[in-house]
Amino acid sequence: xxxxxxxxxxxxxxxxxxxxxxxxxxxxxxxxxxxxxxxxxxxxxxxxxxxxxxxxxxxxxxxxxxxxxxxxxxxxxxxxxxxxxxxxxxxxxxxxxxxxxxxxxxxxxxxxxxxxxxxxxxxxxxxxxxxxxxxxxxxxxxxxxxxxxxxxxxxxxxxxxxxxxxxxxxxxxxxxxxxxxxxxxxxxxxxxxxxxxxxxxxxxxxxxxxxxxxxxxxxxxxxxxxxxxxxxxxxxxxxxxxxxxxxxxxxxxxxxxxxxxxxxxxxxxxxxxxxxxxxxxxxxxxxxxxxxxxxxxxxxxxxxxxxxxxxxxxxxxxxxxxxxxxxxxxxxxxxxxxxxxxxxxxxxxxxxxxxxxxxxxxxxxxxxxxxxxxxxxxxxxxxxxxxxx
Amino acid sequence: xxxxxxxxxxxxxxxxxxxxxxxxxxxxxxxxxxxxxxxxxxxxxxxxxxxxxxxxxxxxxxxxxxxxxxxxxxxxxxxxxxxxxxxxxxxxxxxxxxxxxxxxxxxxxxxxxxxxxxxxxxxxxxxxxxxxxxxxxxxxxxxxxxxxxxxxxxxxxxxxxxxxxxxxxxxxxxxxxxxxxxxxxxxxxxxxxxxxxxxxxxxxxxxxxxxxxxxxxxxxxxxxxxxxxxxxxxxxxxxxxxxxxxxxxxxxxxxxxxxxxxxxxxxxxxxxxxxxxxxxxxxxxxxxxxxxxxxxxxxxxxxxxxxxxxxxxxxxxxxxxxxxxxxxxxxxxxxxxxxxxxxxxxxxxxxxxxxxxxxxxxxxxxxxxxxxxxxxxxxxxxxxxxxx
Numbered sequence: 001x002x003x004x005x006x007x008x009x010x011x012x013x014x015x016x017x018x019x020x021x022x023x024x025x026x027x028x029x030x031x032x033x034x035x036x037x038x039x040x041x042x043x044x045x046x047x048x049x050x051x052x053x054x055x056x057x058x059x060x061x062x063x064x065x066x067x068x069x070x071x072x073x074x075x076x077x078x079x080x081x082x083x084x085x086x087x088x089x090x091x092x093x094x095x096x097x098x099x100x101x102x103x104x105x106x107x108x109x110x111x112x113x114x115x116x117x118x119x120x121x122x123x124x125x126x127x128x129x130x131x132x133x134x135x136x137x138x139x140x141x142x143x144x145x146x147x148x149x150x151x152x153x154x155x156x157x158x159x160x161x162x163x164x165x166x167x168x169x170x171x172x173x174x175x176x177x178x179x180x181x182x183x184x185x186x187x188x189x190x191x192x193x194x195x196x197x198x199x200x201x202x203x204x205x206x207x208x209x210x211x212x213x214x215x216x217x218x219x220x221x222x223x224x225x226x227x228x229x230x231x232x233x234x235x236x237x238x239x240x241x242x243x244x245x246x247x248x249x250x251x252x253x254x255x256x257x258x259x260x261x262x263x264x265x266x267x268x269x270x271x272x273x274x275x276x277x278x279x280x281x282x283x284x285x286x287x288x289x290x291x292x293x294x295x296x297x298x299x300x301x302x303x304x305x306x307x308x309x310x311x312x313x314x315x316x317x318x319x320x321x322x323x324x325x326x327x328x329x330x331x332x333x334x335x336x337x338x339x340x341x342x343x344x345x346x347x348x349x350x351x352x353x354x355x356x357x358x359x360x361x362x363x364x365x366x367x368x369x370x371x372x373x374x375x376x377x378x379x380x381x382x383x384x385x386x387x388x389x
Numbered sequence: 390x391x392x393x394x395x396x397x398x399x400x401x402x403x404x405x406x407x408x409x410x411x412x413x414x415x416x417x418x419x420x421x422x423x424x425x426x427x428x429x430x431x432x433x434x435x436x437x438x439x440x441x442x443x444x445x446x447x448x449x450x451x452x453x454x455x456x457x458x459x460x461x462x463x464x465x466x467x468x469x470x471x472x473x474x475x476x477x478x479x480x481x482x483x484x485x486x487x488x489x490x491x492x493x494x495x496x497x498x499x500x501x502x503x504x505x506x507x508x509x510x511x512x513x514x515x516x517x518x519x520x521x522x523x524x525x526x527x528x529x530x531x532x533x534x535x536x537x538x539x540x541x542x543x544x545x546x547x548x549x550x551x552x553x554x555x556x557x558x559x560x561x562x563x564x565x566x567x568x569x570x571x572x573x574x575x576x577x578x579x580x581x582x583x584x585x586x587x588x589x590x591x592x593x594x595x596x597x598x599x600x601x602x603x604x605x606x607x608x609x610x611x612x613x614x615x616x617x618x619x620x621x622x623x624x625x626x627x628x629x630x631x632x633x634x635x636x637x638x639x640x641x642x643x644x645x646x647x648x649x650x651x652x653x654x655x656x657x658x659x660x661x662x663x664x665x666x667x668x669x670x671x672x673x674x675x676x677x678x679x680x681x682x683x684x685x686x687x688x689x690x691x692x693x694x695x696x697x698x699x700x701x702x703x704x705x706x707x708x709x710x711x712x713x714x715x716x717x718x719x720x721x722x723x724x725x726x727x728x729x730x731x732x733x734x735x736x737x738x739x740x741x742x743x744x745x746x747x748x749x750x751x752x753x754x755x756x757x758x759x760x761x762x763x764x765x766x767x768x769x770x771x772x773x774x775x776x777x
Contacts, residue, residue, distance in 0.1 A: 021667055021668040024660075028657050032654055032657055039650075060549075062485075063549045067452065068479055070552070101450075102450045112642035112645040113639045170625055204592075246486075255647075262424060265416055266661055268416040269413045272410070272665065275409055276406055276668060276672075343643075
């Protein structure tokens with residue numbers, strides 16, 4: 001015979017203060033757990049979305065970021081004539097020759113320094129990134145020292161107001177517009193004309209070439225072509241999405257491992273809290289349990305009832321924690337990505353996977369915390385229990 | 390004294406519950422201490438910066454080099470007693486997605502670098518061998534142990550900033566002067582880098598990544614900094630000259646967001662400690678409502694009752710804190726193994742130990758405040774009428 005569910009939740013309600021204290025502990029743990037997962041997820045989403053499915057980026061072999069890569073003009077010209085490269089609206093190859101550098105700016109309201117990526121791009125760079133559009137001011141003009149600033153940098157950093165002048169590379173650059181890149185990594189960049197940037201820094205080579213494939217299936221053919229040509233053997237093409245996924249692995253892995261290690265450690269504290277509550281619940285209800293057994297409820301039902309009580313605690317705590325963590329979706333953070341050595345802004349991304357993981361985590365905490373007390377309740381001897389000893 | 394023995398007995402009346410509570414607090418305290426230690430490790434570079442060293446870097450960003458020709462001018466600046474330089478080499482060793490394959494590799498000036506960094510102790514014969522042989526390198530003791538590198542071994546890696554395959558022969562292993570010295574770095578000759586790049590990529594110049602200055606006293610720093618930065622204001626490579634501490638601080642501040650979130654999490658942990666402890670005390674006080682009423686009829690005042698409850702909570706809290714503190718040390722060892730690439734220098738500071746115990750004790754008092762206040766105010770008659 002099963003013990004009715006109403007008995008279970010009424011027992012929790014009967015000791016409200018203790019229940020609330022235990023629930024709060026579980027909630028806090030799940031909140032942090034979900035927060036960590038959301039942060040790692042947000043970083044990954046931001047960077048993976050930065051790449052487009054049919055875009056390919058070409059870097060020097062064994063260069064893990066654009067910053068350390070160098071690609072010469074010759075390779076750019078060879079690629080522009082490759083049949084795998086799609087044509088732009090103007091009929092020319094849809095390929096951007098880009099240079100990637102870093103300047104330092106200060107975060108708003110603090111003296112914390114950020115490494116900001118300056119991307120010098122060529123006329124097809126914007127067409128390649130379809131999500132990018134100007135929100136304020138206008139696009140920079142090629143051939144001038146004008147720059148546009150990503151939404152993430154504009155909101156988080158000082159010294160980049162519209163019309164202000166940013167000195168770097170021995171020259172002065174005027175901010176003429178802000179752009180929005182739909183929450184991707186480009187939001188944390190400053191864009192200008194590649195030739196101007198290279199000239200200012202006295203740099204003869206590009207960092208990377210990015211182009212659209214005419215047909216996404218032609219990636220292997222292109223790879224073979226680059227490898228066969230001795231002039232381009234030193235470079236390596238990567239699908240843009242794969243490239244940016246790699247960029248997210250260092251920091252994402254770090255957040256996950258450190259966050260989860262610490263969460264799991266202090267979740268033990270919360271589990272023990274749940275265990276204390278459940279032991280007390282059993283101790284206070286010895287007579288009650290005796291009565292239940294005398295009425296004919298089996299040991300198994302008693303075990304189930306107490307276990308369900310603590311699972312319910314875990315589930316409610318977990319749900320509250322997830323709801324609380326949901327509010328984090330409105331927050332954005334900006335920090336150094338170790339892989340690219342530059343600032344990346346991202347948010348907390350709440351996904352179904354995160355919710356499920358957090359709830360499973362909460363239920364496991366409930367089960368672990370409630371199991372031993374439930375066993376004690378189930379093993380009570382009827383006569384002794386009724387006597388209230 | 391009598392009061393104290395009552396407190397102790399009360400604290401362990403429910404032995405299982407008290408032990409569980411102590412264990413719960415201990416794990417939470419351990420997590421708290423671990424977080425504080427990780428935050429401390431992040432700041433290790435700042436804490437260990439020498440007070441007589443300054444760094445000259447490119448004003449726009451650390452990634453841009455400074456002309457090697459700046460050297461003579463820097464040597465002549467008043468107040469500067471020594472100049473050396475270094476370059477970040479980068480490079481990829483083995484599988485690059487494994488963080489254990491990452492360690493700092495620097496091209497340094499073999500003649501001057503180790504005189505400016507007395508905290509890296511190299512046996513004189515090894516240092517001489519390093520200075521003689523172009524493609525040799527000196528590595529840290531910890532790095533040698535982790536990767537099994539021995540004297541005479543060849544370390545092979547792929548360059549990224551400086552492309553191609555690179556081979557370095559281990560000619561020296563340095564040990565740290567202080568326990569907090571980073572023993573995971575690799576140094577090789579700047580001249581080797583310069584020669585190789587000239588051969589491999591004709592037309593490409595290798596400059597200095599940054600200069601390291603030794604100054605007579607910390608007081609001379611502002612003047613040195615002003616002299617150098619003014620002199621290069623209008624040059625191709627404007628400089629930023631700052632104390633080593635400020636230089637390290639600027640690296641730490643790049644990750645300030647992560648540090649802030651770790652701090653937030655550490656406060657959440659304090660919240661959990663409070664909740665676990667409060668739960669136990671609330672239960673204990675509720676069960677003893679009648680008892681406290683009887684004590685009051687016997688003449689014990691509210692102050693006595695409050696002392697009993699606060700004391701009990703304090704005892705449990707501090708015991709949990711002490712146990713947690715003991716557990717921090719093995720945990721930090723674990724982190725040291727797992728995160729050596731991120732935290733070359735990590736250790737539990739005395740401040741962390743004191744902080745952890747303080748947090749546990751304060752949580753003990755705070756958790757008992759409400760139940761104690763309630764017990765003190767409860768009228769005797771109501772208390773006696775309560776059925777446990």
